[in-house]
Amino acid sequence: MFKNRMKDASSHINTLRFGLIGVSILVVVLLIIVLVQAQTPPAQRLSLPPDLRYGAQVTAGEINPWEVYAFAGTINQLVHTWNSNAQEEYSDNLGRYSALMTRRYITQKYSDYQERLKRNELQGRQRVVAPMGGYTAENHCGFYHRDCVQVLSPGRWQVWLDVNIKDYQRTTRGNNQAPFLLRDINVRVPIIVIYEPDNTEFNPWGLKLDYEAVNEITTIQVDKK
Known part of the structure; x- marks a missing residue:
């Protein structure tokens, strides 16, 4: 025991x-x-200019104008691209990319979405948005140059984007099911971008679309040769 x-x-x-x-x-x-x-060491922000043929001087942690322009152009394109049915995709895009927008921008765009719904503009609507590139007009913003980005205050910029917008309408009438072209237009879109790094998990850039100056959107006439 x-x-x-x-x-x-x-x-x-x-x-x-x-x-x-x-x-x-x-x-x-x-x-x-x-x-x-x-x-x-903490992660460092590093952005490279669009043209590196002659080298570049890069400062860690600095937000450069070309970065702001590229961000605004990319997110604007993603939000307004509707592949099959804008009635679903417009609102879906606002939710999908919400971390890249301020509440003010989301509210503005959601109001636009509601107005278009009331006018029955979104059912079967498709849209393609593309940068215009280097067309012939002077001081164009089809791709980046310094006049296309203005510093409004620290961490706040106004960006001008020259884009081509094509709207198509899907129809089920008759035997032809292919969407037909409704509109093909070139416009300059002013957008305000801010730096607000409050959600680095879903927005590592810290940049956000803040406002689209709808009343200042202008049509661009391009000579077709």
């Missing part, structure tokens, strides 16, 4: 000993992880 008790006590002590060793190892591993993370 006494031997059994001694054996049980010894087994219990060994169990505690192994448990303490395991806890000690875990604590050491956690300390190593904390030390490594503390010594890891």
Whole structure:
């Protein structure tokens, strides 16, 4: 009986000993992880200019005008591209890219969506938005140059985008099911972009579309040769 008790006590002590060793190892591993993370340098923002043929001087952490222009053009295109049915895709895009927009921009665009619904403009509507590129007009904003981005204040810019918009309407009437072209227009769109890094998980750039100056959108006439 006494031997059994001694054996049980010894087994219990060994169990505690192994448990303490395991806890000690875990604590050491956690300390190593904390030390490594503390010594890891923070991520640096680095943006490259669109033309690197002659080299470039790049400063870490700086937001450059070409970056703002590219961001505005890309997100504007994503929001307003409707592949099959704008009635569903317009609102879906606003939700999908919401981390890249301010509340003001989302509210503005959702109001536009509601107005278009009332006018029955979105059912079966398709849209393609594309930058105009280097067309012949002077001071164009079909691709980036410095006159297309204006600094309004620190972390706030106005961007002008020259884009081509093609609207198509899908129809089920008759035998022809192919969408027909409703509109093919070139416009200059002024958009305000701000720096608001409040959601780095879904928006690592920290830039957001803030407002589209709808009343200042102008039509661009291009000579077709």
